[in-house]
Amino acid sequence: MVLLDPTTLIDIALIGLSGALICLAVHFIPVGGAPAAMAQATGIGTGTVELAAGSGLVGLITSSYMYAYEPTATMGLVMASGALGAAVMLASTMLAGGFIYAYGVGVPFASAQVKKDPITGQRQDNYVSKGTQGQGIPTICFVSGVVGSALGGAGGGLIYYVLMQYYSPLISTSAAAVAGVFTMGVFYVNSVIPSYGVGGTIEGVHDPKFRRVVPKDVFTSIVVSMLCGIVAILIAGGMT
Amino acid sequence: MVLDLTMSMAILALLGALATIAGCLEDLESDVGSQSNPNSQVQLAPQMGFLHRIYNKAISGEPISNGMSAVTGGTVTAVLLNAKFYAVTAIAIGALVAALLYGIYATTSYAGRVASQSRFKQPLYMDIMRYTTPSIIAHNFIVNFCLVSIAYIQYAVLGYPFSIPFLALIWGISVGAIGSSVGDVHYGGEREFQNREFGCGLNTALSGRIVRKAESGLRNSIDNVWFCAKFGGPATGIGLGLTVFFSSWPTTIWGYTWKAMGAGVIILVVMIIMNRLLEISVKNAYGPYKEDKEEKEAGAVAH
Numbered sequence: 001m002v003l004l005d006p007t008t009l010i011d012i013a014l015i016g017l018s019g020a021l022i023c024l025a026v027h028f029i030p031v032g033g034a035p036a037a038m039a040q041a042t043g044i045g046t047g048t049v050e051l052a053a054g055s056g057l058v059g060l061i062t063s064s065y066m067y068a069y070e071p072t073a074t075m076g077l078v079m080a081s082g083a084l085g086a087a088v089m090l091a092s093t094m095l096a097g098g099f100i101y102a103y104g105v106g107v108p109f110a111s112a113q114v115k116k117d118p119i120t121g122q123r124q125d126n127y128v129s130k131g132t133q134g135q136g137i138p139t140i141c142f143v144s145g146v147v148g149s150a151l152g153g154a155g156g157g158l159i160y161y162v163l164m165q166y167y168s169p170l171i172s173t174s175a176a177a178v179a180g181v182f183t184m185g186v187f188y189v190n191s192v193i194p195s196y197g198v199g200g201t202i203e204g205v206h207d208p209k210f211r212r213v214v215p216k217d218v219f220t221s222i223v224v225s226m227l228c229g230i231v232a233i234l235i236a237g238g239m240t
Numbered sequence: 241m242v243l244d245l246t247m248s249m250a251i252l253a254l255l256g257a258l259a260t261i262a263g264c265l266e267d268l269e270s271d272v273g274s275q276s277n278p279n280s281q282v283q284l285a286p287q288m289g290f291l292h293r294i295y296n297k298a299i300s301g302e303p304i305s306n307g308m309s310a311v312t313g314g315t316v317t318a319v320l321l322n323a324k325f326y327a328v329t330a331i332a333i334g335a336l337v338a339a340l341l342y343g344i345y346a347t348t349s350y351a352g353r354v355a356s357q358s359r360f361k362q363p364l365y366m367d368i369m370r371y372t373t374p375s376i377i378a379h380n381f382i383v384n385f386c387l388v389s390i391a392y393i394q395y396a397v398l399g400y401p402f403s404i405p406f407l408a409l410i411w412g413i414s415v416g417a418i419g420s421s422v423g424d425v426h427y428g429g430e431r432e433f434q435n436r437e438f439g440c441g442l443n444t445a446l447s448g449r450i451v452r453k454a455e456s457g458l459r460n461s462i463d464n465v466w467f468c469a470k471f472g473g474p475a476t477g478i479g480l481g482l483t484v485f486f487s488s489w490p491t492t493i494w495g496y497t498w499k500a501m502g503a504g505v506i507i508l509v510v511m512i513i514m515n516r517l518l519e520i521s522v523k524n525a526y527g528p529y530k531e532d533k534e535e536k537e538a539g540a541v542a543h
Contacts, residue, residue: 028285035418038442046275046420050303054417055422061400062487064517066402068302071497075519076499084504085487089414090282091310092486092513096479102522104428120516129441136522142515145510158448176401184410236285 012229014162016188019225020079020218022190023154026052026198027146027214029090030141033131033200039105042134042203043141044097051090052152052191053184058088059153060183063160064176078161079154084229086153087146094137094145102137109136113203135201144204155190159183163232170239180233186228190221248492251397255390256485258302259411262385264473264482266306266415267423269379271431272372272465273297273346275305276420283353284448286362293365294451295372295461296353297346298407302424303416305345306383310412313338314391321404323502331392335384343377372461378440387411390484413447418479426472431464439526 029051032043062085063078070077102105110127111117111132117124121141127135137145151233163179171178199212204210243251269275272295274282279298286292299305317334321327347369354364391407394400400407432450433442454463494500537539 015414028355034277034280035426035444037428038433039425040241040442040444044421044427045428046417047301050301050413050417050420053466054303054414057484058414060485061394061402061407061410062491064401065398065488066496068399073496076269077501080498080501081491081496084490087505087508088487089418089483091508092479092482093418093421095511095515095518096418096475096482097476098424098430098518099478100422100425102518104426104475106430107441108245108526108528111286122523123528126530127523128444129529131443131445132441135441136519137515138519139512139516141514146512171441177403177406178403180406 007129007234008128011162011166012104012226012233014210015159015229016222016226017230018155018158018162018222019190019221019228021158021185021198022052022056022152022187023110023194023218023221024192024214025056025148025150025155026153026191027202027210027217028068028144028151028205029055029202030137030145030199030204031202034167035201035222036135039101039135040132040216041201042110043201044094045200047114047200048195048202049188049191051168054148055086055089055093056152056182057215058193059083059149060160060180061085062157063157064180065154067161067164068176068209071130072186074162075158081114082153082155082157082160084153087150090145090149091142094142098137098142102182105135107135109201110134111138111203111206113207114140118148118206133201140206144206145214148204152187156183156187166233166236182232183227186225189224193217193221196199245492250394252485252488252492255488256481258386258390259415259484260477260481262383262411262415262477263418264388264477265379265382265386266302266418266480267476268465268469268473269376269383270302270419270424271427272379272461274464275299276302276424276460278424280430280449281428281432285450285452286357286360288448289451290449291360291384292450293361293368293458293460294450295350295368295376295465297313297349297376299342299345299349299354301416302420303413303480305342306419307409307418309338309342309380309384309414310387310391310415310482311405311409313388314339314408317388317392318404326391327396327462327480331385331388334388335381338384339377339381343373347373357437368460372408375462375465383415412485413478418483419476422479423468423472423476426475427468431467441529454504
């Protein structure tokens with residue numbers, strides 16, 4: 001009963017925690033979906049899964065390189081590396097997207113969920129165009145997105161670290177491939193779960209939807225990610 | 241492989257340049273083929289009685305279709321490299337095979353989507369298919385070439401632990417996510433609705449009422465890519481270029497240490513400040529849409 005070994009149980013719990021981090025990350029990211037692509041809603045103009053997975057996977061690349069070239073790297077450093085890669089990806093995307101909203105579409109940035117930006121204190125409601133749910137990426141959304149993507153990248157780094165610790169002694173050369181593909185799978189699973197909760201769009205941490213759906217979504221993600229963790233441990237049974 | 245600092249920076253600059261080209265061309269490919277979120281308007285237009293001559297493919301979400309294309313290119317490249325082909329030849333052949341496969345998907349999805357709209361009398365224009373599909377394949381070829389080159393450099397020169405196809409898959413998904421978030425806004429938010437005043441915002445009541453007349457004649461997807469190449473495409477390129485460059489730059493300079501992580505945080509803070517400055521300048525330039533009620537009342541009393 002390899003699953004009852006305390007080390008294995010800790011590994012499964014850590015994968016559950018990673019899933020929770022990724023799920024939480026999706027709620028922080030200002031996802032505007034299709035309406036934002038037409039500047040009809042605040043946030044980034046694409047879907048939750050695309051953004052969370054796109055940024056998290058860049059974090060996976062940076063954390064895997066960190067793990068490969070710094071054998072003494074601590075779990076914290078691998079997670080920080082993943083967080084950095086993911087946050088840089090999302091910040092670059094939001095900044096470039098902001099240029100389009102500002103100069104390509106010609107709309108001021110405004111949140112439709114709050115009257116004043118909690119960070120800058122600037123009025124938002126009178127900048128919202130008629131018939132829309134806000135547009136562009138105001139400061140609170142940008143900061144929320146950076147924090148969220150960093151959480152997602154850290155979660156991805158943690159799964160990769162845990163799986164590499166587990167697989168490396170069994171299949172040294174192919175461990176990175178299996179751990180990488182598995183991490184990608186867990187990313188997608190945990191990006192899809194919050195999509196149901198947020199219903200396609202969320203502005204970030206200041207959105208009333210955030211408080212309403214986070215507890216349920218995070219709990220679901222922990223349970224599902226731990227199941228993924230059990231599968232990850234079980235497939236190691238055939239590795240020699 | 242351990243490289244000295246100058247060589248590492250040179251490689252990083254090359255990766256950044258390749259990513260910039262890939263990002264730009266990916267967005268233009270999604271404009272010429274009409275994919276991702278703005279395509280919902282192209283799809284909706286015939287249902288609102290607006291028949292058009294715009295290509296309508298939307299194979300899937302951009303990250304997935306580009307990921308598929310890049311991983312196909314990466315796999316063919318890996319096989320050819322194993323057969324002792326030169327790297328550039330292997331990458332070029334891999335990218336071409338993936339682009340041709342992508343072209344097949346584009347053709348079938350265009351025909352399939354228009355066929356499903358037959359009740360709205362939307363015709364399937366064969367000349368549009370003949371002119372536009374090669375353009376889609378050509379754009380996609382360049383995207384694949386750049387992404388597989390990045391994957392090859394990361395695998396063979398920098399020694400990343402993942403294989404070429406897997407790295408290409410990740411970069412394909414990322415370029416799709418960035419293209420969908422950045423350049424598509426220029427296509428969906430501006431180009432499709434140029435018949436309204438610039439900067440007025442897009443009322444949801446306008447959904448499906450896309451512009452169908454071009455600068456000369458009827459508008460098609462080649463006209464759209466001409467317009468988006470001026471801003472949407474390059475901005476997407478900058479997005480991916482910054483991602484590739486700044487995700488590795490701190491560790492290239494300071495190694496795998498907490499100091500590098502600190503430098504990364506500074507980069508993020510600078511980006512947040514840049515976005516804030518952009519927000520201030522845009523709000524000052526365009527002003528609010530509605531006058532504040534209190535200001536209005538104060539103004540009325542003063543008069």
